Each structure stands twice: as C-alpha cells, then as structure tokens.
Amino acid sequence: MSASIEVREVNLRFGGVQVLDRVSFTVEPGTIHAVIGPNGAGKSSTFNVISGLYRPSSGSVLVDGVDVTQRRPHEIAGLGLGRAFQNIALVPHAPVIDNIMVGRHRLMRAGFLGSALGLPRVRREETAHRDRVVEIAEFVGLGGQLHAPAGSLSYGGRKKIELARALASEPRALLLDEPVAGMPAHEKREIAGVVRAIRDALGTTVLIVEHDMPLIMSQAERITVLDFGRVIADGTPDEIQQDPAVIAAYLGEDESEIDTEVMSQVGIEKEHRA
Numbered sequence: 001m002s003a004s005i006e007v008r009e010v011n012l013r014f015g016g017v018q019v020l021d022r023v024s025f026t027v028e029p030g031t032i033h034a035v036i037g038p039n040g041a042g043k044s045s046t047f048n049v050i051s052g053l054y055r056p057s058s059g060s061v062l063v064d065g066v067d068v069t070q071r072r073p074h075e076i077a078g079l080g081l082g083r084a085f086q087n088i089a090l091v092p093h094a095p096v097i098d099n100i101m102v103g104r105h106r107l108m109r110a111g112f113l114g115s116a117l118g119l120p121r122v123r124r125e126e127t128a129h130r131d132r133v134v135e136i137a138e139f140v141g142l143g144g145q146l147h148a149p150a151g152s153l154s155y156g157g158r159k160k161i162e163l164a165r166a167l168a169s170e171p172r173a174l175l176l177d178e179p180v181a182g183m184p185a186h187e188k189r190e191i192a193g194v195v196r197a198i199r200d201a202l203g204t205t206v207l208i209v210e211h212d213m214p215l216i217m218s219q220a221e222r223i224t225v226l227d228f229g230r231v232i233a234d235g236t237p238d239e240i241q242q243d244p245a246v247i248a249a250y251l252g253e254d255e256s257e258i259d260t261e262v263m264s265q266v267g268i269e270k271e272h273r274a
C-alpha cells in the first residue's frame with residue numbers, strides 16, 4: 001500500500017522567477033518524509049508539481065517508477081497519490097460523513113443514473129463504500145461526529161475531515177500541506193498521532209510540508225530542506241539539525257522575522273547567530 005515518489009532535477013519558472021532550481025529528492029515507500037524551508041522557499045510549489053497542478057519547465061516526477069510529469073492531477077490521483085490541502089474546502093452544512101465520501105468518488109463505479117434508480121447492485125456498492133468511509137472516519141477520530149455538520153467542528157476537527165477525505169481514496173502516498181498550521185498544542189498532538197498511525201497501520205507513504213518543527217523532528221524519518229528553490233540539505237532529523245547550510249538558511253531571514261522559538265526547536269542555538 002505504499003508508493004515511492006522521485007523528484008528529478010525539477011526546474012519551475014514563473015515569468016522570470018526561478019521558483020524551483022534543479023530540485024531532486026526521493027521519498028522511500030512507507031516513510032514519513034518532510035519538506036521544510038523558510039517562507040517562499042518553494043515547498044508548496046514542489047507539492048503542486050508532484051500532484052500535477054504545476055507543470056515543471058524541465059525535470060520529472062516519478063511515482064513508483066512511473067513518469068507522471070505530463071499527467072493531469074486526476075490521473076496522478078488515480079495512481080494512488082492523495083493530497084490534503086492547506087486551505088480547507090469543505091461543505092459546512094453537509095454532515096461529516098458526506099464530506100468524507102467526496103474523497104471516495106474515484107473508487108466508485110456506479111454512475112449518476114444507476115444511483116438515481118436505486119439499482120440493488122448500486123445500493124450494495126454504495127453501502128460498502130459508506131462502511132469503509134465510516135471506518136476511516138473512526139480511524140482519524142471522527143467516529144462520534146459522523147452526522148454533525150462539518151462546519152460545526154473545531155478547526156482541528158475540520159482538518160481531520162480533510163485527512164479522512166484524502167484517505168478515502170485509499171492513497172498509496174499522501175501529501176500533507178501544513179496539517180497542523182494554526183492549531184492549539186493538544187490538537188497538534190492528536191493530528192501528529194493520526195499521521196503516524198496512517199503510516200504505521202495503513203503503510204501509506206507520507207510526504208509532509210510543515211513549519212511546526214517539533215512535529216517534523218519527532219515524526220519525519222527523512223527531511224529535505226529547500227531555500228530559494230534549491231535543495232540545500234537532505235537527511236535524517238539529526239543530520240538536518242546540525243547542517244551548517246540549514247542553520248544559515250534559517251538565520252539568513254530578515255532578523256526582525258526570525259522566530260527564535262522555531263530556531264530553538266530546530267536545535268539552532270543563539271551562539272550560531274553571532
């Protein structure tokens with residue numbers, strides 16, 4: 001149930017701006033792999049290239065060895081690449097379960113007509129899909145809120161719906177874009193647990209972009225660091241914390257914007273700033 005993702009020498013330009021500059025890294029199957037870097041480093045752009053929303057100027061992306069660079073987003077999703085988006089797009093008045101069912105669409109064969117006519121085969125298929133979606137909802141901790149309107153859940157709860165929706169397509173690799181951004185600590189811990197469980201219990205490869213360093217350092221097995229569209233480091237959390245190029249990248253930001261708390265979380269001591 002796990003796929004590898006290989007990003008090879010990807011260049012991405014918008015007008016005269018080189019957003020990604022020969023970006024290469026490999027996400028091994030069944031690992032939790034993070035992409036980090038200062039604001040504007042190219043993390044979201046990398047995700048957009050992998051999921052087919054942006055076409056690179058050159059270079060390629062392979063999923064399980066299959067070149068997907070020229071494929072459209074839905075085709076890439078069809079190969080088992082799921083994505084939970086940074087900006088939550090839910091139907092607030094619809095129940096939680098219906099919001100998650102949207103993610104199941106890719107796997108459902110019954111057409112609109114069969115559904116509308118209530119054919120027995122179609123009904124059986126829908127029931128099986130719904131049962132699986134209930135399991136997934138329970139897995140992410142939404143079992144008690146299946147019939148609540150999605151908009152009535154806390155921010156963390158709505159993020160769980162996003163996760164469940166991405167999981168509903170039974171992905172072999174899952175891209176998570178800032179899954180804990182803006183959450184209180186207890187919700188962050190809960191989501192971190194779910195991310196770990198997705199990999200441990202389902203075997204899904206997880207590629208994650210996140211600014212929350214404690215989460216990254218504790219969950220990721222491998223980290224790729226981007227700065228100004230380039231890969232400046234790639235390694236284990238321990239290696240990354242000690243890498244001089246990474247330390248310089250985080251210190252190179254405008255002094256007024258340096259988040260000392262983030263720095264200390266990454267393991268960068270104040271002495272390095274002198």
Ligand SMILES: Nc1ncnc2c1ncn2[C@@H]1O[C@H](COP(=O)(O)OP(=O)(O)OP(=O)(O)O)[C@@H](O)[C@H]1O
Nearest residue numbers: 014017019037038039040041042043044045046226
């Ligand atoms: N569609 C686009 N058109 C033009 N420029 C873009 C586009 N998408 C991204 N960029 C530019 O590419 C650069 C990298 O942006 P990107 O959003 O990938 O960075 P990021 O590392 O995800 O940043 P953040 O941490 O702030 O989300 C930025 O300078 C951004 O303005």
